[in-house]
Amino acid sequence: MDFDLGPEAARLRRSLRDLVEEHLPPGFLGAFTDDPDDLQVTQRFAKLLAAGNLLTLAWPREFGGRASSVWEQTVLREEMWAHHEPRGAQYMGLNWIGPAIMRFGTPEQQRLHLPRIAAGEVIWCQGFSEPEAGSDLAALRTTASQDDEGWVLSGQKVWTSYAQIADWCFLAARTGPPGSRRDGVSVFLVPMDRDGIEVRPIASMLGPHHLNEVFFDSVRVHHDELLGDEHAGWDVIRESLAFERVGIARYARADFLLQSVLQRIGGFSGLPVPLRGRYARALVHNRVARLLAYDVVAEQDAGRSLPGDAAAARIAAVVGDQEASDVLVEAIGPAVLDSGPEADEQLHADVEDYWRYSRAATIAAGALDIQRGLVAKAVLGSAR
Amino acid sequence: MNLELPGIAVAFADAARQAIQAAGGVQVARRAQADPALRAAVAGPLLDRLGVDDLDPRGGLDAAAAAAQLCRVAGGFAFPYPVAARLAAPPGSGWRFVAAVDTGGTWVDHADLPGPWLVVDTVGAVGRAEPLAARRDRTLAPFATRVTVNPVDVSLGAVDRALVTTFDAFTVLGAAEQAHALAVDHVRTREQFGGPLAGLQGVQFRVADCAVAVWGLQRLAHFTLWRLFTAPQDAVVDALALRVSALETASLVLSNSHLLHGAVGFCDEHDLTTLDRSVQASLRLPTDLERTSELLFQAIDAGGFHGLFDPREGAAVAAPSSSGSGLTGYPATNEGGPRQRAVAVPEGNGGAPTYPQRDNG
Numbered sequence: 001m002d003f004d005l006g007p008e009a010a011r012l013r014r015s016l017r018d019l020v021e022e023h024l025p026p027g028f029l030g031a032f033t034d035d036p037d038d039l040q041v042t043q044r045f046a047k048l049l050a051a052g053n054l055l056t057l058a059w060p061r062e063f064g065g066r067a068s069s070v071w072e073q074t075v076l077r078e079e080m081w082a083h084h085e086p087r088g089a090q091y092m093g094l095n096w097i098g099p100a101i102m103r104f105g106t107p108e109q110q111r112l113h114l115p116r117i118a119a120g121e122v123i124w125c126q127g128f129s130e131p132e133a134g135s136d137l138a139a140l141r142t143t144a145s146q147d148d149e150g151w152v153l154s155g156q157k158v159w160t161s162y163a164q165i166a167d168w169c170f171l172a173a174r175t176g177p178p179g180s181r182r183d184g185v186s187v188f189l190v191p192m193d194r195d196g197i198e199v200r201p202i203a204s205m206l207g208p209h210h211l212n213e214v215f216f217d218s219v220r221v222h223h224d225e226l227l228g229d230e231h232a233g234w235d236v237i238r239e240s241l242a243f244e245r246v247g248i249a250r251y252a253r254a255d256f257l258l259q260s261v262l263q264r265i266g267g268f269s270g271l272p273v274p275l276r277g278r279y280a281r282a283l284v285h286n287r288v289a290r291l292l293a294y295d296v297v298a299e300q301d302a303g304r305s306l307p308g309d310a311a312a313a314r315i316a317a318v319v320g321d322q323e324a325s326d327v328l329v330e331a332i333g334p335a336v337l338d339s340g341p342e343a344d345e346q347l348h349a350d351v352e353d354y355w356r357y358s359r360a361a362t363i364a365a366g367a368l369d370i371q372r373g374l375v376a377k378a379v380l381g382s383a384r
Numbered sequence: 385m386n387l388e389l390p391g392i393a394v395a396f397a398d399a400a401r402q403a404i405q406a407a408g409g410v411q412v413a414r415r416a417q418a419d420p421a422l423r424a425a426v427a428g429p430l431l432d433r434l435g436v437d438d439l440d441p442r443g444g445l446d447a448a449a450a451a452a453q454l455c456r457v458a459g460g461f462a463f464p465y466p467v468a469a470r471l472a473a474p475p476g477s478g479w480r481f482v483a484a485v486d487t488g489g490t491w492v493d494h495a496d497l498p499g500p501w502l503v504v505d506t507v508g509a510v511g512r513a514e515p516l517a518a519r520r521d522r523t524l525a526p527f528a529t530r531v532t533v534n535p536v537d538v539s540l541g542a543v544d545r546a547l548v549t550t551f552d553a554f555t556v557l558g559a560a561e562q563a564h565a566l567a568v569d570h571v572r573t574r575e576q577f578g579g580p581l582a583g584l585q586g587v588q589f590r591v592a593d594c595a596v597a598v599w600g601l602q603r604l605a606h607f608t609l610w611r612l613f614t615a616p617q618d619a620v621v622d623a624l625a626l627r628v629s630a631l632e633t634a635s636l637v638l639s640n641s642h643l644l645h646g647a648v649g650f651c652d653e654h655d656l657t658t659l660d661r662s663v664q665a666s667l668r669l670p671t672d673l674e675r676t677s678e679l680l681f682q683a684i685d686a687g688g689f690h691g692l693f694d695p696r697e698g699a700a701v702a703a704p705s706s707s708g709s710g711l712t713g714y715p716a717t718n719e720g721g722p723r724q725r726a727v728a729v730p731e732g733n734g735g736a737p738t739y740p741q742r743d744n745g
Binding site for chain 1: 568585588589591592595599600604606607628629680682691692694
């Protein structure tokens, strides 16, 4: 029994913190703010990581990766999320779209996409949710009709993060008859500059780029842009979501802010008395969330991908995220409202940003109750 | 990174489980509540046969894991014996049991059993506990006993104190796991509204929330045990964090298990009742959730909390230290690690690393 991530992981963590300190501007809150320079910062940072072969640590060498351990990849995820994801939108391609193409893609698709993802040169969006298919993803209605030249896409996606800036879309569409649910879904790799695609941004409390509508009006898709087999897209989606559920190391930002704020206010004596126990418990819950995530990583590394475990880790992480954000906001008090670019205290802006993000944590990558259903299925089995 | 339990711990737990099952399982607890003498007559000798006196949890992580697993198994059967306190007693020290009390605390589970009992409070002060009065029948914590504590000229190191708390948390883990397993079994088989209860989404969500809590506590318990041997300077704060998690998990699981069972879960003949009644001692003694949380934040204030962004220099990125650095800030007199046999030495014995002997005075 040994919970040490190993010396390579420790060295990597130091290197990443050095890069963050050197290359991220003070007050950086991620790519998706009202300041367009922040997006440029992340594009530069991603290429910097790629130049050091740090973007695709866990990818096999044949796909441009470094074949590093999953624990080094875990460290990368932790350090990036803790520091407001300076890879910008790149994490999506790296963490699950790339691996899905490795697993299900043709050699041609792998040659086309994987080197560009590995180089940090391409932004992907994920076309899953629709107006009538949110948590019930199998109800999706966007159709892909086959003809001699390939496929024709028609329909609408919604809540699509990064669609305005994305080069490609990892798109789920119905290729089977209406009502075919999971058995009639296929996944396509669609360039976002294709005729017939229109993106409309949706203003939100999360900031720009997080939410968009994407309309597909008879969009032409070629045969070689189908990922995996026709009608077999649900397998691709399920595997992708399993990666996503453990892909974001939410506990890392919670840990960073819980420790930072505690230091700033001079320890627990700087907190209102009723908040002290809650704050301490938030630290404990965050530790548990990290350990559950490590358990899933270990299982995946051993070739065992258990949906119940991934969902449990996700539940612990997102519930812990919201708990941490609540106690942090209460620790700062009304001053947290004085945030934004002109905030007196950078830490207040960090916490305000974190609180807004954490509101969405129980929705992204499968709503909390969907995750609870997955855990229940794993525990209760066929009697469910 | 290796998250697997040591094989020796798994084997020891299997042997303990078989022995307790052969003795009657949870029925032993029910019988002992009717006849408390069975604890000394049956439960104690069963542990003797398992060889617990040969198990020194300070000797290494494998032995500590085996001891912790025994506590976990015992918790799952509401085994009527202070297993954690027995395992926390340093072999050869002369003390039969080591238990924790709150500052000024006067209750210890099973303290009517022949000791001697060494107790340690939340600031590290130790004393010898003597039962005050005859045990009285009660519904909850049936073996909790009032004690009087007399100071003794010995002290316990941070790791020894942490072992007491950690083993008790493993006992609570075992009880929570079993209560959850009972609920899962019940909702899978109990049919209402034309199908198993497990088909109802509200039931599924309760089961899922309990499963996540139990799985999380399992991981934290193992992590804490490992940290005792790799970062002994943080032993007390880590053990308190584990206790917080154990108390929260048990509360969630027991309340949900009762709700899912309905009235049958409250019957004395049902295992859930026996588990719930017995584990109350561990949930209230030495400290309940709020008091434990208070101790935890005091310990964090004094020495920090290990994590990815631990502000202590170097702690954030370095592998855990294998030697104590006195960072916990607790007033314990010995911060040595488990391998160093952390029970402090009374004045005047030449500093020899021996355990304090029984206080016969």
